[in-house]
Amino acid sequence: MKHPYQYGAPADETELRALGDVVIAALAPTLPTDDVVTTRWIERVSSGVDPRVVRDSQGRVAGGLVNIPQGQWFGGRSVSTGAITAVGVAPEHRGRGAASQLMAGLIRELHQRNVALSCLYPATQPVYRSADYERAGQHYRYRLQLPPVLQRDDGVLRARPMLAEDEPAVRAIYNLNARNSTGWFDRSDWFWQRMILHSHRYRLRSYVFERDGSIEAYISFTHEAEPTRRYDLVLTDLRASTADGWRALLAFISAHQSMAPHAFIRGDGVEQWFSLLREQQGFEVNQRDDWMLRVVDVPRALRDRGYAQHVTAALHLEVTDPLIEANNGRWVLSVANGRATVERGGEGRLALSVRALAPLYTGYLHARALAQLGWCELDEQSADAASSIFSGPAPGMPDVF
Numbered sequence: 001m002k003h004p005y006q007y008g009a010p011a012d013e014t015e016l017r018a019l020g021d022v023v024i025a026a027l028a029p030t031l032p033t034d035d036v037v038t039t040r041w042i043e044r045v046s047s048g049v050d051p052r053v054v055r056d057s058q059g060r061v062a063g064g065l066v067n068i069p070q071g072q073w074f075g076g077r078s079v080s081t082g083a084i085t086a087v088g089v090a091p092e093h094r095g096r097g098a099a100s101q102l103m104a105g106l107i108r109e110l111h112q113r114n115v116a117l118s119c120l121y122p123a124t125q126p127v128y129r130s131a132d133y134e135r136a137g138q139h140y141r142y143r144l145q146l147p148p149v150l151q152r153d154d155g156v157l158r159a160r161p162m163l164a165e166d167e168p169a170v171r172a173i174y175n176l177n178a179r180n181s182t183g184w185f186d187r188s189d190w191f192w193q194r195m196i197l198h199s200h201r202y203r204l205r206s207y208v209f210e211r212d213g214s215i216e217a218y219i220s221f222t223h224e225a226e227p228t229r230r231y232d233l234v235l236t237d238l239r240a241s242t243a244d245g246w247r248a249l250l251a252f253i254s255a256h257q258s259m260a261p262h263a264f265i266r267g268d269g270v271e272q273w274f275s276l277l278r279e280q281q282g283f284e285v286n287q288r289d290d291w292m293l294r295v296v297d298v299p300r301a302l303r304d305r306g307y308a309q310h311v312t313a314a315l316h317l318e319v320t321d322p323l324i325e326a327n328n329g330r331w332v333l334s335v336a337n338g339r340a341t342v343e344r345g346g347e348g349r350l351a352l353s354v355r356a357l358a359p360l361y362t363g364y365l366h367a368r369a370l371a372q373l374g375w376c377e378l379d380e381q382s383a384d385a386a387s388s389i390f391s392g393p394a395p396g397m398p399d400v401f
């Protein structure tokens with residue numbers, strides 16, 4: 001049976017603390033149960049992100065989440081997205097509809113705030129499907145065995161510890177990689193500071209690689225203890241803007257081999273540095289997680305992304321959205337010169353739910369695959385048009401959040 005829960009921002013520090021207690025108990029229950037952990041959590045979410053709660057009929061905090069406002073790259077343009085993390089419901093409230101009402105409240109709020117998309121990593125899918133998120137992109141964690149696959153430093157670039165003033169150059173290298181992707185984050189300041197350059201849990205070490213004072217690569221990593229007095233390298237971020245940069249990074253990782261049997265690296269499935277590895281052996285996928293996407297605002301999401309320059313096509317959509325009334329109905333998407341216009345009307349030749357639109361939008365599933373799943377109805381011309389419009393690099397994301 002569904003019980004009513006009310007969605008909103010935490011009213012005060014007491015509610016924020018209650019949310020912190022629920023989320024930590026739900027997602028990181030092995031952390032020490034003292035006030036220090038919750039206080040640190042409150043400090044982390046107090047600016048740059050949006051904590052949200054659901055309250056039960058007596059006004060008590062039953063659960064909540066944190067929205068990280070940032071962008072996601074599609075077709076060379078950054079589209080506004082709400083990246084959702086820290087979803088948790090107190091055990092005594094589970095199975096009563098608290099999480100589905102939380103997600104519905106969030107989607108309505110994001111739509112009101114003119115946000116186009118929302119994405120998340122699901123620990124379980126039904127809760128998020130109830131708010132019309134669907135699997136739409138990949139994330140991988142790879143394990144590289146050191147040393148056999150990596151190479152020696154050719155000495156072209158000089159490595160040194162990263163300084164605060166290197167941040168603009170480091171961010172520019174990341175953006176150069178990210179803007180050519182499908183789905184990587186256009187990271188917010190909060191994300192850079194809290195998730196990439198500094199971690200609340202680990203001591204991160206960061207280095208840059210330069211030539212004549214100009215930075216061509218960077219790496220951030222921490223260590224994970226092994227039971228054998230050795231440790232694994234856990235690379236939280238690494239990117240290069242040149243081939244020499246990538247070679248320097250691989251050599252740098254390799255230079256840890258006497259103590260680190262393995263390096264763990266995150267990526268989106270097809271990484272350009274794979275092609276620089278000497279061998280395929282000693283390299284394995286340690287974990288794969290597909291992220292889910294919600295198209296929050298249909299016309300805005302279609303209009304704000306980029307498309308391949310050479311594609312000129314039109315698609316007549318008919319969308320159903322049980323949560324956001326404004327998304328419902330017929331739309332004509334017309335693409336030319338890398339941009340789109342979206343107008344009301346048309347013939348509705350590709351009919352689908354807003355949930356099924358998510359994997360089509362990212363290119364995770366093409367329109368004929370959606371039809372085979374029974375997730376859309378379409379004619380042949382629409383299938384061809386959709387294939388050209390939503391083509392591009394495979395959708396992925398190296399970041400976890």
Ligand SMILES: CC(C)(COP(=O)(O)OP(=O)(O)OC[C@H]1O[C@@H](n2cnc3c(N)ncnc32)[C@H](O)[C@@H]1OP(=O)(O)O)[C@@H](O)C(=O)NCCC(=O)NCCS
Binds near residue numbers: 098123124
């Ligand atoms: C996952 C969690 C948030 C669900 O909260 P909840 O309030 O119990 O969820 P709801 O009652 O709104 O359930 C919504 C739907 O999801 C399903 N569902 C809920 N919890 C589920 C679970 N753990 N596994 C599989 N399905 C689940 C429900 O059956 C329901 O589906 P239905 O509408 O088809 O019946 C809660 O169990 C929790 O906090 N778990 C621990 C932390 C966690 O896993 N967070 C998610 C991180 S991504």
